[in-house]
Amino acid sequence: MATVIEVRDLEKRYGRTVAVDRLSFTVRPGVVTGFLGPNGAGKSTTMRMMLDLDHPTGGHVRIDGARYRDLRRPLTKVGALLEAKSTHGGRRAYHHLLWLAQSNRLPAARVAAVLELVGLAGVGGKRAKALSLGMAQRLGIAAALLGDPPVLLLDEPVNGLDPEGVYWIRGLLRELAAQGRTVFVSSHLMSEMEQTADHLVVIHQGRLLADTPLPQFVAAHGSLEAGFLALTGGAR
Numbered sequence: 359m360a361t362v363i364e365v366r367d368l369e370k371r372y373g374r375t376v377a378v379d380r381l382s383f384t385v386r387p388g389v390v391t392g393f394l395g396p397n398g399a400g401k402s403t404t405m406r407m408m409l410d411l412d413h414p415t416g417g418h419v420r421i422d423g424a425r426y427r428d429l430r431r432p433l434t435k436v437g438a439l440l441e442a443k444s445t446h447g448g449r450r451a452y453h454h455l456l457w458l459a460q461s462n463r464l465p466a467a468r469v470a471a472v473l474e475l476v477g478l479a480g481v482g483g484k485r486a487k488a489l490s491l492g493m494a495q496r497l498g499i500a501a502a503l504l505g506d507p508p509v510l511l512l513d514e515p516v517n518g519l520d521p522e523g524v525y526w527i528r529g530l531l532r533e534l535a536a537q538g539r540t541v542f543v544s545s546h547l548m549s550e551m552e553q554t555a556d557h558l559v560v561i562h563q564g565r566l567l568a569d570t571p572l573p574q575f576v577a578a579h580g581s582l583e584a585g586f587l588a589l590t591g592g593a594r
């Protein structure tokens with residue numbers, strides 16, 4: 359269950375744009391690690407490279423020493439939420455998950471279990487295009503949990519959730535971490551991170567600004583917001 363993700367000297371250039379600039383950090387099990395940075399900081403690019411969806415121009419990511427693409431049954435090792443609205447619009451929520459389960463040799467019973475877990479038990483028959491953004495986020499989280507993976511990578515999972523949904527996901531992330539999973543969650547919402555994360559990885563313009571336990575970060579800067587603004591130059 360205890361899986362470590364190592365990001366080493368990771369770099370991604372798009373022409374002259376350096377989206378990710380020699381980034382190194384380690385994501386550890388049993389805690390929620392918040393991946394924080396302003397819009398355009400390079401969070402999504404980093405997460406795509408963690409999942410081998412994008413090729414680094416330098417450095418690498420290892421999940422318990424392996425590249426994502428070399429994992430034998432990826433859904434049972436790493437669950438990910440990137441684009442909540444990437445589901446085929448005409449497909450019903452239940453069938454979307456069933457297709458994922460069957461194509462990954464996961465028991466069909468997991469589908470009902472994860473729909474229940476994310477609070478979508480009543481709407482499994484709805485087509486994806488009929489789901490609100492909040493429901494689509496929940497469906498994406500259900501897909502991430504399908505293989506009962508020790509690692510969860512979630513890109514802005516709070517987007518589109520109402521206050522009840524935000525409260526729910528906070529509890530879910532804490533529970534997943536308490537189970538010993540490695541939980542890596544990106545956000546540009548500081549107040550949300552302050553209430554959810556145990557550990558922070560802060561980036562700006564593709565570079566690492568901080569890699570520290572949240573309480574230490576807050577103690578050093580007064581608040582997460584003050585520290586974040588000071589580090590990213592927003593307070594100037």
Ligand SMILES: Nc1ncnc2c1ncn2[C@@H]1O[C@H](COP(=O)(O)OP(=O)(O)OP(=O)(O)O)[C@@H](O)[C@H]1O
Nearest residue numbers: 372375377395396397398399400401402403404546
């Ligand atoms: N496919 C691409 N081609 C060119 N530039 C890109 C591409 N993808 C990302 N970028 C650039 O790389 C930088 C980092 O983008 P990225 O989407 O990773 O940031 P982010 O931290 O996830 O931002 P947000 O919070 O807005 O999603 C930005 O300058 C962006 O314009």
